[in-house]
Amino acid sequence: MATKYFPNEPTGPKVVQFPGPISTAKKESLHKVFDSRATYFVVDYKKSIGNYIVDVDGNTFLDVYAQIASIPLGYNNPALIEVAKSDKMINAIVNRPASGNFPAEELEETIQDLLAVAPKGQNQVWSGLSGADANELAFKAAFMWYQAKKRGYATAFSTEENDSVMKNQSPGSPELAILSFERSFHGRLFASASTTCSKPIHKLDLPSFNWPKAQFPSYKYPLDKNEDANKQEDQRCLDIVEDLLKNWKCPIAALLIEPIQSEGGDNHGSSFFFQGLRDLTLKYGSLLIIDEVQTGVGATGTFWAHEHFNMSPAPDMVTFSKKFQTAGYYFHDPEIVPNVPYRQFNTWCGDPARMILGGAIGKEVKSNDLSAVCKRVGEYLYGKLEALQAKYPTYFQDLRGKDRGTFIAWSFESGATRDKFLTDMKQSGINMGSCAETSIRLRPTLVFEEKHADILLAAIEKVISGY
């Protein structure tokens, strides 16, 4: 597909000077008006193509980070250019509707395109604008659902509820919680940051809801040699979840989890663990929300990562953003729609321009079976990384992501070595990202193929063999 989409894609990276002078100057001048301290380099997106990102100094990097895992089909994908120039898109941009009040005639069709790639068991959608937004909207739905279960879906609010809520007090603003996991990442607005538990810097100095954290399994690798120990680890973590569901100081409306904890270090859980969570949430009357913001849309070898787990019944809500370019949550229980209108509501209720793009991305992924491509390329890449691991074991600890497409990560012995590795990789023309304290993660686009993998592998070996 890469060749078909991008006949002119570069055949390899090229580093002229990094960091380059223009990038440095531009970063500084941007900082006068917009905080640019996290900037890696300033990008010329018009020149970037396919798997290659080009900076203002003419450095060309093979990009296996892809805007923090959010570019699905490569830079300047021609299929998306066509969509961006379509009348439908122009209309959506210049006449952005308040879709909750004045939906466009074509909104249904736009949403049907998103539903065409919905996870198994999901048939409705509510749209948001970012990963944090998608999760928080899902929390709101969960809280309203939970109270409706208690009160009766059609029962009116009491006077006491109506009065107390205006003072932000219970019972109108009830004390309820979302249960998440240590090392998880779900966003950085106030409620999503309360569920995020990856690094202090994401959370410090913000008021937060005192919501509980369970433990996410820490497996021993390689998985096939540690099955018993890992199964015990699953059970240990499930017991903690059950204890919290039973004993936390307030009711838990929903449990929130990533199929693979991404920012928190690419931590994996087994099908057994996820099915265990599904069973526990059913047993204790909480909803199960799967956060597919980073894992969704093909990279793991299935369109949605949680499909690897074959959970039954399907999760109650699945949130998305990033590679889908549009954000929101899927669901299927009609009672997850609040009992009266204007409860799940805001000015725009999503962004049709981004939804149209999401629909088009879904179609491209499906029609070109890009999930299968990720699976195939991931297997190839993983095999080669295993070989490198055998050769340089210190620099490839806990290689993770077997059978998870290109969603691969591994760890270093220290953060310092990891950081040095990332810098050296950039000098070798690879733009790569880290996660947690000592890991690196691969997050290429869905048009990353064996030839790109070879370039990546050669660069990795060149850098590591020099250590």
Add this chain to the structure above:
Amino acid sequence: MLRPIKHLRSIRAKRFLSTCESYFPDEPKAPILKTSTIPGPKSEQLNNELGEIFDNRATYFVSDYYNSKGNYISDADGNYLLDVYAQISSIALGYNNPELIKTAKSDEMTNALINRPALACFPSTDYATILNEGILSAAPKGMNKVWTALSGSDANETAYKAAFMYHHTKRRNGDFSAEELESVMNNELPGASDMVILSFDKGFHGRLFGSLSTTRSKAIHKLDIPAFNWPKAPFPSLKYPLNEFEAENRQEEDKCLQEFESIIKSYNGKVAAMIIEPVQSEGGDNHATPYFFQQLRKITQDNDVLMIVDEVQTGVGASGKLWAHEHFDLPSPPDMVTFSKKFQAAGFYFSNPELQPNQPYRQFNTWCGDPSKALIAKTIYQEVVKHDLVNKTASIGNYLFSNLKSLAEKYPILNLRGENFGTFIAWDCKDANERGKLLLSLRNKGINIGGCGDYSIRLRPPLVFEQKHADIFLSALEDALKEL
């Protein structure tokens, strides 16, 4: 041969064309009604289908945006309504504005759409320029930096985050303590904060968890959602007409100011910031005088409380100033000003560099804004300047207001508000029931209009609303009032 003639014609014609006519030569001359009630049958049918997959119970009617034009919104049944609600106050330059279409079709836009950057890590070459020529050119007096977000709620919450981090950083000498680093992972003090944001009774600031905790407009916005137990202060209830109740109103404002000051002084904990709308919009278009806002600014400064002005609904021209708080002549600029809606792009303005957290990755997320919206904001701002739309809106607002004042002598238009405040006008009906009737009756006469508060009606037309539109609106309103 043809070309120069056409050119000449357009120049000659231009002199006589209003901004709206030059943008929309074929804007309908009046509402066009194809069905006896709105929503019509096709709208109903489409809406029923949509309801299967998307919560659409708040739908007024299903719109046909392709055929909407200027001040007129078209629906699935082919009706054209004069739109004085404009997507809950978020359409700046009318539907299908040709200049926005140009921007939407540009290569910059395509690039921004399909190569959406993680702006804080990998900004595009032109992001600084786009901001400088658009959003920052439009900055309120005293503001020279921006943090971009995606909606009004998001803009406010990122501003709150900035406020909390600012105060904690000021109080902390140097690095985070081990205890802070550890406790924050359990969502506990001292790593998590017990500081608060103060808001005002009847204020509306959005519906995510932090913003919803500051929203105080209606119970239905808040019920069943856990909230931070943050304080609220009273917002003045002014008596109208203002010139007849100056003394009473001053007294009322002083009372509210005293209470505000007493809350922040006696609060058991730190009030990091207060947030206020220049006009409380969702909460009923409640105004306060410049005096009230000037005093608030003084009190906040004296007490080290940051002042966030929420211009999500009031911003971008409709009030007859680009930013509504510019009416108030504050002794010093607010600390942050948030925006969204009509600007299409969202975020907050500020000037104090310490409102940028002391380390990167604290105010952060994947996208940190959206360059495609920043491009639209830039065009909106440039068009507003080019056509002097703020001043035009101020004068059309005066025309509208004086005519409404005349109508108010004959009909139940109560507590008319928004004098000298552009088209940002509202009034009260006798009760919710009568408001409902009036809104429906107006819709069936071809006016799309919205309510606010419990029994008010608000006007939120775009900035290309002109005298001829005002006349159509006024005459439909008079008919509707007669029939009540």
